[in-house]
Amino acid sequence: MPSDVEEPRSPRVVSAEKAPRALVLVNPNSRRGAGSAEAVAKRLSGAGLAHSVETFSSPEEVSSDIVRRAAEVDRVIICGGDGSVNAAGPGLLETGLPFGIVPLGTGNDLARTLGLPEDLDAAVDVIVAGKMRRIDVGLVNGRPFFNVASLGISTELARTLTPDIKRRWGRFGYALAAMKVLANARPFTATIVDKGEPIRVKTFQIAVGNGRYYGGGMAVSEQAAIDDEHLDLYSLELSGVWKFALMIRAFRTGSHGAWEEVRTVRGLEFDISTRKPRPVNCDGEICAHTPAHFKVLPKALTVFAP
Known part of the structure; x- marks a missing residue:
């Protein structure tokens, strides 16, 4: 299997004549x-x-x-x-x-x-x-993701949230791992390019969402949907990571963009670069490193869903 994916094939039609x-x-x-x-x-x-x-x-x-x-x-x-x-x-x-x-x-x-x-x-x-x-479907450096691809706090969370913690504590394990990660979190500098315009930020996390939910039930944006043909980006530009605790409810509803410390952008493609390569977390797994190019593949897959 090649490590990167450019464009999806046409969807396979489920035949009504042949038994599925x-x-x-x-x-x-x-x-x-x-x-x-x-x-x-x-x-x-x-x-x-x-x-x-x-x-x-x-x-x-x-x-x-x-x-x-x-x-x-x-x-x-x-x-x-x-x-x-x-x-x-x-x-x-x-x-x-x-x-x-x-x-x-x-x-x-x-x-x-x-x-x-x-x-x-x-x-x-x-x-x-x-x-x-x-x-x-979202792509980061050619690798697909369904929910969110992010760098910063979330990559450390992915490393800390071991399979043993998941099995033992379930969703509560997210909170346990997050407390440990946040205690040691430090901001980093990154450049976000949107529509050719570079934006330099000092941030604790940058997340690019294709779907709506990630991280055990947090919403990437109030308007995010997995079939809206857009990506939703936010950058967590806090003066101190302690303030994240005050935003938890907003992140659960997707309304965190109302906080002045949270930069939000909606688009089709983004580029993110950092001084040193930083890992990118795709749906809970480390899948790429910066510099990272993000884009959306509209209506790329067919899923059984209500």
């Missing part, structure tokens, strides 16, 4: 992944949907499995968290296969954005019902 067959990819290491493969398979069998189930242990396996099996199936079902769906992005873009999500992770922010139920059986039923919608 699903490729079910299960992350056994996701928070609720243990034992889920059997439950998903049982639900699909009960609905009469032919399928094959495979587990994976690394992100690289996900996309390669999709490409390898593309000729045999007409849909993909990802059973895992946001990191699992992110790992499937390159393969989904390459094949154009429609996909469904059974949210088994900690944050499940893409499922929240799409209005998917967290109950395993109910999530499978959404896929079986067959209603689909087109969604945008």
Whole structure:
């Protein structure tokens, strides 16, 4: 698999003449992944949907499995968290296969954005019902992301929020990890280029959102949607990181742009550079480094959703 993706293939049409067959990819290491493969398979069998189930242990396996099996199936079902769906992005873009999500992770922010139920059986039923919608995909240096790609506090949070913390504490683990990261956070200088105009900022975090939710339920913007064909950027330019605690409610609703310390920009493409390369977090996983080019692929994928 190439490491970067330029443009998606045309979406695969689900045939009404041939019996549908699903490729079910299960992350056994996701928070609720243990034992889920059997439950998903049982639900699909009960609905009469032919399928094959495979587990994976690394992100690289996900996309390669999709490409390898593309000729045999007409849909993909990802059973895992946001990191699992992110790992499937390159393969989904390459094949154009429609996909469904059974949210088994900690944050499940893409499922929240799409209005998917967290109950395993109910999530499978959404896929079986067959209603689909087109969604945008974000790219950073050619790597796809669904929710948010960011640098700063979030990258340290991604490193601190270990799989063990996720399994043990669930969403409360985000708060525990965030407290540790914020205690040691320091601002950095970056240049944001929007429509050819450079903006130099001193910031604790820059986030570029494709979807609406990230970080276990925070909203990137009040108007953000995963099919609005735009990216939403914010830069957290605080005098002290302690003030972030006062903004938590605003970040949950997406209204943080009303604070004068939060710069917000809406656009189709952005460039972000820093004096030294800094890691970029895509949907909870480190995926790139600055300098970083962000862009949106409008209506790039088809997903089963209510």
